[in-house]
Amino acid sequence: xxxxxxxxxxxxxxxxxxxxxxxxxxxxxxxxxxxxxxxxxxxxxxxxxxxxxxxxxxxxxxxxxxxxxxxxxxxxxxxxxxxxxxxxxxxxxxxxxxxxxxxxxxxxxxxxxxxxxxxxxxxxxxx
Amino acid sequence: xxxxxxxxxxxxxxxxxxxxxxxxxxxxxxxxxxxxxxxxxxxxxxxxxxxxxxxxxxxxxxxxxxxxxxxxxxxxxxxxxxxxxxxxxxxxxxxxxxxxxxxxxxxxxxxxxxxxxxxxxxxxxxxxxxxxxxxxxxxxxxxxxxxxxxxxxxxxxxxxxxxxxxxxxxxxxxxxxxxxxxxxxxxxxxxxxxxxxxxxxxxxxxxxxxxxxxxxxxxxxxxxxxxxxxxxxxxxxxxxxxxxxxxxxxxxxxxxxxxxxxxxxxxxxxxxxxxxxxxxxxxxxxx
Amino acid sequence: xxxxxxxxxxxxxxxxxxxxxxxxxxxxxxxxxxxxxxxxxxxxxxxxxxxxxxxxxxxxxxxxxxxxxxxxxxxxxxxxxxxxxxxxxxxxxxxxxxxxxxxxxxxxxxxxxxxxxxxxxxxxxxxxxxxxxxxxxxxxxxxxxxxxxxxxxxxxxx
Numbered sequence: 001x002x003x004x005x006x007x008x009x010x011x012x013x014x015x016x017x018x019x020x021x022x023x024x025x026x027x028x029x030x031x032x033x034x035x036x037x038x039x040x041x042x043x044x045x046x047x048x049x050x051x052x053x054x055x056x057x058x059x060x061x062x063x064x065x066x067x068x069x070x071x072x073x074x075x076x077x078x079x080x081x082x083x084x085x086x087x088x089x090x091x092x093x094x095x096x097x098x099x100x101x102x103x104x105x106x107x108x109x110x111x112x113x114x115x116x117x118x119x120x121x122x123x124x125x126x127x
Numbered sequence: 128x129x130x131x132x133x134x135x136x137x138x139x140x141x142x143x144x145x146x147x148x149x150x151x152x153x154x155x156x157x158x159x160x161x162x163x164x165x166x167x168x169x170x171x172x173x174x175x176x177x178x179x180x181x182x183x184x185x186x187x188x189x190x191x192x193x194x195x196x197x198x199x200x201x202x203x204x205x206x207x208x209x210x211x212x213x214x215x216x217x218x219x220x221x222x223x224x225x226x227x228x229x230x231x232x233x234x235x236x237x238x239x240x241x242x243x244x245x246x247x248x249x250x251x252x253x254x255x256x257x258x259x260x261x262x263x264x265x266x267x268x269x270x271x272x273x274x275x276x277x278x279x280x281x282x283x284x285x286x287x288x289x290x291x292x293x294x295x296x297x298x299x300x301x302x303x304x305x306x307x308x309x310x311x312x313x314x315x316x317x318x319x320x321x322x323x324x325x326x327x328x329x330x331x332x333x334x335x336x337x338x339x340x341x342x343x344x345x346x347x348x349x350x351x352x353x354x355x356x357x358x359x360x361x362x363x364x365x366x367x368x369x370x371x372x373x374x375x376x377x378x379x380x381x382x383x384x385x386x387x388x389x390x391x392x393x394x395x396x397x398x399x400x401x402x403x404x405x406x407x408x409x410x411x412x413x414x
Numbered sequence: 415x416x417x418x419x420x421x422x423x424x425x426x427x428x429x430x431x432x433x434x435x436x437x438x439x440x441x442x443x444x445x446x447x448x449x450x451x452x453x454x455x456x457x458x459x460x461x462x463x464x465x466x467x468x469x470x471x472x473x474x475x476x477x478x479x480x481x482x483x484x485x486x487x488x489x490x491x492x493x494x495x496x497x498x499x500x501x502x503x504x505x506x507x508x509x510x511x512x513x514x515x516x517x518x519x520x521x522x523x524x525x526x527x528x529x530x531x532x533x534x535x536x537x538x539x540x541x542x543x544x545x546x547x548x549x550x551x552x553x554x555x556x557x558x559x560x561x562x563x564x565x566x567x568x569x570x571x572x
Contacts (some may be wrong), residue, residue: 008510009509009512056533064474083515083520085519085520100291105282105430113285123205167441281430
């Protein structure tokens with residue numbers, strides 16, 4: 001499994017990278033939506049994206065909309081990981097094509113729970 | 128701040144006496160993590176001083192016991208039991224309860240209520256129109272019961288295992304927290320109950336599904352078996368008892384094992400009451 | 415009357431962010447500082463985000479340099495070797511920026527919206543506030559003896 005972590009904070013990318021590494025994911029990183037799309041267009045299409053909302057150049061919401069507009073990328077699982085925590089924002093992201101939503105702050109278990117819900121991780125196998 | 132051996136032994140003995148839960152040595156860090164905030168709030172310089180204080184201060188003792196009996200919990204914890212509930216138990220019960228059109232579920236160590244409300248969400252989605260459900264949530268901690276009644280969860284708790292689509296369907300923001308919908312709250316009733324108390328189940332009634340998950344591990348062997356023995360009459364004859372995933376492999380003594388049969392439902396094992404056996408079975412001749 | 419988040423809510427948010435990423439071994443404890451008194455550390459880092467739309471405000475975080483360094487080390491998962499000379503300023507700015515982003519985003523969700531959260535601005539030193547900005551909520555705390563302050567300022571509309 002390959003995951004792309006899209007967040008403008010290196011500290012946050014590092015936290016997510018360490019969690020995913022423990023789940024045997026191979027990880028790629030991008031500092032904003034534009035950078036992530038460039039990677040997609042260069043053929044680096046992951047199985048999963050963890051996407052922050054507020055980022056420079058291209059925000060996560062726009063990124064999700066862009067990915068969903070391309071049929072070649074329809075198998076990519078999209079999970080928002082963001083401090084945007086209004087109910088309306090969650091609804092909006094889901095409507096745009098996000099599969100899951102994690103609100104910052106989160107604990108590592110929250111990421112594992114959600115990936116398990118998405119069928120990308122199986123705790124029983126990990127244990 | 129480190130807890131002294133004598134303080135740890137004192138608090139472990141108190142917890143064991145009051146709730147039958149076991150804090151073995153090695154769990155000092157857990158006691159510290161849970162009591163430090165209380166010690167600070169009570170103005171004690173450290174956890175040792177706080178533990179000394181609760182030997183006489185009963186209000187603080189209640190708080191300490193509450194803090195030490197918290198279970199870690201999440202929405203739809205372990206997933207597979209909930210899957211078995213929706214795919215197997217519920218369809219069967221809907222068939223056999225067609226006359227009363229009523230289901231009774233008991234979350235027997237409800238902690239902060241995620242298990243009870245997870246079940247409530249599934250019932251809301253899968254129960255046919257005209258059916259009612261009664262979900263009883265019990266716990267030894269009064270603080271936890273208050274939380275279940277309030278139905279409010281922190282952002283961090285909301286992140287644990289709750290699908291985002293379910294979150295937006297059943298919750299609304301309330302300050303920094305999220306509040307479960309009034310419809311779901313109406314389905315859940317709370318009651319204080321200490322599983323280790325020999326008479327606790329007397330007036331509790333009978334349930335179609337009892338969830339007794341991830342709590343037996345906290346009790347010593349004798350209490351564990353006693354709970355399983357006493358639980359039997361409170362599970363409907365065609366009902367289900369669900370234990371935690373690590374608890375289904377418990378080696379039970381013959382008299383307890385004889386009360387329950389195990390049935391594999393998808394990826395989980397349910398315990399089901401064994402029909403009462405004749406008191407004295409005749410010994411076959413020549414045996 | 416200016417709309418302001420409840421101080422208890424601000425505190426709850428700060429504690430959640432803190433315990434999620436830094437663990438509960440060293441709790442963050444409230445340590446009120448008398449109004450008008452300066453932030454109790456000379457050597458500090460600060461960061462700010464602004465909220466604009468349904469509610470207009472700025473959220474600032476100030477923390478002593480030792481606390482900022484330990485936050486950075488934990489968030490970036492730096493090893494003892496990597497921290498021998500302390501984290502780089504750019505790393506501290508990144509970690510402190512993410513801290514204010516998380517706190518600011520959650521505070522935004524408490525208030526009337528919709529509003530937009532800005533990207534964080536981070537500085538070595540105390541936080542600067544636009545003249546005329548009124549402080550409407552503040553949390554002062556300490557972790558392992560090191561101070562942190564989260565403040566919410568409302569910018570009066572012309």
